[in-house]
Amino acid sequence: MKISVTVNGTVHESDVEPRTLLVHYVREVLGLTGTNIGCDTSSCGACSLHVNGEAVKSCTMLAVQADGQSITTIEGLAVDGEMHPMQQAFMENHGLQCGYCTPGMVMAATSLLKENPNPTEEEVRIGLEGNLCRCTGYHNIVKSVLAAAAK
């Protein structure tokens, strides 16, 4: 099926199989491999990206459902070689170790702050419930998000 999707500001016209997941589309068709895959049950959030500004687990959506939508992946977050404040906050607060959950975590966190610009620690923890990290114990991820909110 033919789709037209805006990804990180560029319009892509593609022909995809109806069963192609959005995550496979961005990774394999567009070569944007920053979006990771960590599970097959929509549980881990490693594949989170933004569809029309809102965080979505891209393994739960078909590429064809993205037709006509605007998508931002982790590759599209930095502007003019400057990392997004959320990316900077993760760096400054050691909010990542192996980095595998990180793109999804950052995308979920930016979307969280859009909805709730001044969250409490508790709200951050609940807001990121759908994104698993095995390395950090979340302590510094929560700290990063709170720091980004305070910026």
Next chain:
Amino acid sequence: MTVTDDRPASVLGTRRLRKEDPALLTGEAKYTNDLDLPGALHLAVLRSPYAHARIISVDTSAAATSPGVVAVYSGADLADTWGAPMPSAWAVTADMKNPAHYPLASGKVCYVGDGVACVLATSDAAARDALDLIDVQYEPLPAVVDLEDALSDRVVIHEDLGTNSSYTWDLKIEGHEGQVDEAFANAAYTVRERFVQQRLIPMAMEPRAVAAVPQPFGGDMVLYSATQVPHILKVMVALTLGIPEHQMRVIAPAVGGGFGSKLDVYAEELLCVALARKHKVPVRWVEERGENTVATIHGRGQIQHVELAADADGKLTAVRIRILADMGGYQQLITAGIPILGAFLYAGVYDLPHAYDFSCTGVYTTLTPTDAYRGAGRPEATYAIERAMDVLADQMGIDPMDLRKRNFIRKEQFPYTAFTGLTYDSGDHLAAAEMAAELADYAGVRARQATQNVPGATKLLGIGQASYFEMCGLAPSRVLASLNYSAGGWEAATVRVLPTNKVQVVTGTAPHGQGHETAWSMIVADRLGISPDDVDVLHSDTAIAPLGLDTYGSRSLPVGGVAIAMACDKVIDKAKKIAAHQLEANEDDLDFVGGSFTVKGSPDRTMPLAAIAFEAFTAHNLPDGLEPNLEAQVTYDPPNFSWPFGTHICTVEIDTETGQVDVLQYVAVDDCGNQVNPLIVEGQVHGGVVQGMAQALYEEAVYDSDGTLKNASLAEYLVPAASDVPNITLGHTVTPSPTNPLGVKGIGEAGTIGSAPAVMNAVIDALSSLGVSDMPMPASPHNVWKAIQSAQQGASK
């Protein structure tokens, strides 16, 4: 609260941000499955749905005609491909029984997930679709799920071995054989407990991934793998497949966590290489999470019988340990040795006389093989002694903190030669425990508890402690030899100063989240007086870093980092010769400070390292006989293990009506010697604590009686989310290691080692007023509720 030593100001010990981060934060970093490999075929593996069955037949004909399929192989089809069975590198006893284990099973399957056939196709989807078309006829055999049942040999899994027990490994203290029985006979108090270390699934967020790229005309093979051990993997693949080692190159690209589960040589790595050779095209494989839960190793899986004897004051007089270790259906790389890594630590941080008796039997079951999982043997040991200490304190009617203080090895006893013959290089357990007690407001929680935990209360407060010693920095090669481990424990480093005074460091460590690029740059910067930004750390590619023994067992800093510091010193020695020559001074008259050599007493006669690097490169004016270039290599074999230690204290509140455990506070005081980068140290502790807490409260691989994993996905296996865990309060004491020039000890596993027992001691402490004296992990609402019910039924009888 940090007790610092008085080293001069340096980049060492600063909270420097990680140089790894920008690539990881922006999606630029490439994990194995991100590699673009045009023309690669995709591998998919058909896995046994039975825990134990004979393979009657495998019909691949329908799969072979499925769209996109290039080839289909059964185990029998590939039987001639393997020069040797899958490697297992740790025969813990001379008579250990170890069945031959191949990448695909042929006669029999021994766990759900055991590979029986594989498909090569032009896409991952085509390969996986074709798996459904392979027709395998099985004759199901009874599963062996329970360890004690396995030991009975009711069903023998590997008929050729004649038994399910693989080995029994003993540690008895020579010359003191009668002392244990004597101590138990004369003890004022004895404790006898049976603890279960439930099986855990490591669940690194990046599933495994492999790509083998052949160069059929050049003769080489490049293997990309999400591995912690590229160097070990290279040797093992070469041996197993009969590939000349110099034609094998292994690259670990960005690796998304390991926790021991990527310290292995896996079937899919061997399959990809073998099939890439056969088909002369790249072959790649990526694990689905569901596969990961059954086809990647599990951790823990032990039944522990723990006995303590103590005198009237509660001083330990003997420890006797019997372990049954679940190895699963086969041995993986170091399966048999995992419980042995804990064998030396069952007396924990306590001053025990030579009355120690340890025995471990490794047993096969029809479950996923076990192997190293964060802490590997040492969390199990620490759990056993720390839970047993609480039981002893309860028996004596004294505070568990008090009992520990009576037994700690005292600061002035270090270096302390333990009953095992191992020397604990340094420690101050009392200081760590007291700092933790203060941070946790131990006395205050005890006081609150006295008023809160009254009869009829439905919210019970509990506080629990664990003090630990970690034996890490694996390891002195001779000690490994005495344990029959078939490799050494050294680490290699090269430090190379480039003509423009930028520095390349080549390390044999293989980071997968630990921030080695940052930490190693800091060590070099400190030694050479340059900026960490001018240091590039090369690693995880056996063509670039040919020597190394990789990353596991909290070894990278105390072995690999120390090797780097030593290589820097060698570079400085050589640079000094050049400086002396050019400054026309005596080497002994030169000081090296802030990156420059200066003649003592003549501050204007100076030469910076930058100038020396360029001189070494042009080689126009070097001392006679000195080789050009500024580079040094060191292979460092540590003289001892390193011994980080600490005390963790957890405070919980339990709702007796729902069984819900709420962690109110978690305090970890860890002493890993000098810290290179506290930011990284803290991150390691946070992550480790949560992983141990997850064992205590959430995680368990649950099998039914047929040997099927019931929670084989991230939806059902409860890896904690941010909302399930608390913030963590950290404290540090600093007791530098006297055995290495950096005074460092390692911190990768400490958090996990301290936390499971601290959390469980808190849970039992909270429930003790209801008569609960022990319960199995995880302390899930259901298990807590059951423990309360059975204690109350016991009381009403």
